[in-house]
Amino acid sequence: MIKARVTVTLKNGVLDPQGKAIExxxxxxxxxxxxxxxxxxxxxxxxxxxxxxxxxxxISQMCEKLLANTVIEDYAVEIL
Amino acid sequence: MIKARVTVTLKNGVLDPQGKAIExxxxxxxxxxxxxxxxxxxxxxxxxxxxxxxxxxxISQMCEKLLANTVIEDYAVEIL
Incomplete structure (x- = not known):
């Protein structure tokens, strides 16, 4: 069994109102x-x-298809 | 300036309907x-x-006070 962590973050320049609210x-x-x-x-x-x-x-394919919106988000896959 | 990444995850045993839906x-x-x-x-x-x-x-204090619900969530702070 393989464990992995996928991190999805907003691309630079994309507004993040949620982040602003936390700030x-x-x-x-x-x-x-x-x-x-x-x-x-x-x-x-x-x-x-x-x-x-x-x-x-x-997992990269899962990101492209479901986990990330690649128009505004970047993703990183890390095998643990 | 210091950059940091905080990761907040559900504790083991806590139900995660969102994760189940993604599955x-x-x-x-x-x-x-x-x-x-x-x-x-x-x-x-x-x-x-x-x-x-x-x-x-x-940042740990921010997690305790705002970023994580420590009853059901764990957090990890990573200085980049």
């Missing part, structure tokens, strides 16, 4: 010096497979 | 061998600070 919230709580916050998603997957390279390829 | 979606798209998917959140932060240790401490 504001942290400021309101008294935390100082926060330049920017951007929020993304993480998917922890377990896959029944033997070949890590094959699994990585398959 | 089902991937199966419906024809991907095979998926054992489990669990979804979490990631926060990429830039902080105006010089001391990485101090920054890490401060």
């Amino acid at each position: 504001g919230g942290l400021g309101a709580l008294g935390f100082e010096g926060i330049e920017s916050v951007r929020q993304g998603k993480v998917f922890d997957m377990s896959i029944n497979a033997d070949d890590p390279k094959q699994a990585e390829k398959s | 089902g979606g991937l199966g419906a798209l024809g991907f095979e061998g998926i054992e489990s998917v669990r979804q979490g959140k990631v926060f990429d932060m830039s902080i105006n600070a010089d001391d990485p240790k101090q920054a890490e401490k401060s």
